[in-house]
Amino acid sequence: MRIEKLVYGGAGLSRNDGKVVMTPFVLAGEDVEVRVVKPKKEFDEAALEQILEASPLRIDPNCRYFGTCGGCNYQHTGYENQTEIKKTALREVLQRVGRIEPPAQIESITGEPWEYRNRAQFHIDGGRIGYRAPGSHKVVDVDECPIVSPKINEALCALRGIVKDRRFPRFLESIEFFTNESEVQVNVMQTHGGLHVARSFFDWVEKEISGAISGPLEYRVIGERFKVSHNSFFQINRFLISELVDAAIGKEEGEMAMDLYAGVGLFTIPLSRRFKKVTAVEMSRSGHADLEANVATAHRKVDVVRNQTEMFLEGVEKTPDFVLADPPRAGLGKPVTKQLLRIGAKRVTIISCDPPTLARDLQALTAGGYAVESMTLVDLFPQTYHMETVTKLVKG
Numbered sequence: 402m403r404i405e406k407l408v409y410g411g412a413g414l415s416r417n418d419g420k421v422v423m424t425p426f427v428l429a430g431e432d433v434e435v436r437v438v439k440p441k442k443e444f445d446e447a448a449l450e451q452i453l454e455a456s457p458l459r460i461d462p463n464c465r466y467f468g469t470c471g472g473c474n475y476q477h478t479g480y481e482n483q484t485e486i487k488k489t490a491l492r493e494v495l496q497r498v499g500r501i502e503p504p505a506q507i508e509s510i511t512g513e514p515w516e517y518r519n520r521a522q523f524h525i526d527g528g529r530i531g532y533r534a535p536g537s538h539k540v541v542d543v544d545e546c547p548i549v550s551p552k553i554n555e556a557l558c559a560l561r562g563i564v565k566d567r568r569f570p571r572f573l574e575s576i577e578f579f580t581n582e583s584e585v586q587v588n589v590m591q592t593h594g595g596l597h598v599a600r601s602f603f604d605w606v607e608k609e610i611s612g613a614i615s616g617p618l619e620y621r622v623i624g625e626r627f628k629v630s631h632n633s634f635f636q637i638n639r640f641l642i643s644e645l646v647d648a649a650i651g652k653e654e655g656e657m658a659m660d661l662y663a664g665v666g667l668f669t670i671p672l673s674r675r676f677k678k679v680t681a682v683e684m685s686r687s688g689h690a691d692l693e694a695n696v697a698t699a700h701r702k703v704d705v706v707r708n709q710t711e712m713f714l715e716g717v718e719k720t721p722d723f724v725l726a727d728p729p730r731a732g733l734g735k736p737v738t739k740q741l742l743r744i745g746a747k748r749v750t751i752i753s754c755d756p757p758t759l760a761r762d763l764q765a766l767t768a769g770g771y772a773v774e775s776m777t778l779v780d781l782f783p784q785t786y787h788m789e790t791v792t793k794l795v796k797g
Contacts, residue, residue: 411474411786499760655722714740732758
């Protein structure tokens, strides 16, 4: 097969008698031998068997688990090329899904491509600890991971010792670490049969893992302190959080702003220093509680609302100057885009981690009178196909 291009999701696209074949761990222009592993109606999924003619952009991966653990997609090419691959994939999705033409120039913000993750989830199966293999529930045993922070690798090493202890609960299936590089928040993510992990387990873990805590973590960034509890969302790239905030807010200022899907207030607090009135909306119980605490710690006056975004927007009567939305992977959706069009803020910024849902939302907003002013790829997830996009819209 001749690989035509890489698409969103990390796979390379080729054609076999006109039918699309998707193969991971390849590069555009390569001649490869593949084996179809999952035939489908619209396309076939394949596994790479042999590289017949390699791309000049191919390099040796930095991790011995690459290709087996399922965590990374692009370690076989340099970081600069990874960014270009993501831009191309983003353009393709916007055109194919949203039927919209992306900006002629998509800016990019990049950072350190290794040891960037401040949060990681590890699966446990018997004596194996690591990530799941691609398309499988099989746990690939991992001694260390080059994309997580040093503190998480340190915690992973300690966890391997704890698992061997007879006191370790064998029903525990996955555990998550979140760190500020001083402390490590330990969170049990899943247990077999939903069994409860006793408080004594966390007391034991806190003794065995340096800096381990089971309660909220304090994360200091952009000159602020953020309380982040177990079930609260926070950005995972420890090197680019400030840059993401700058890209999203820019020079926006005025009378009134809204921060939708506000989380713990990463964007809310900076907005409160630019606008006279800020309303922050967060539905999750944990995120809302942390948001209130962080606004109080920063001594800012913000209207904090716990509600579904679409329900909140239905009650909005006054048009804000600026709306910032950082929705989950599912995107804004029809109810929210409909309300945003009704409210008619002059400027709207969308932070998205999923190009297909972004394309869908932009299609609705541009059809309703908004124009895409700029788009920036903030590469929060080096070595993987995932991407964060900041899109600024202005009402025509």
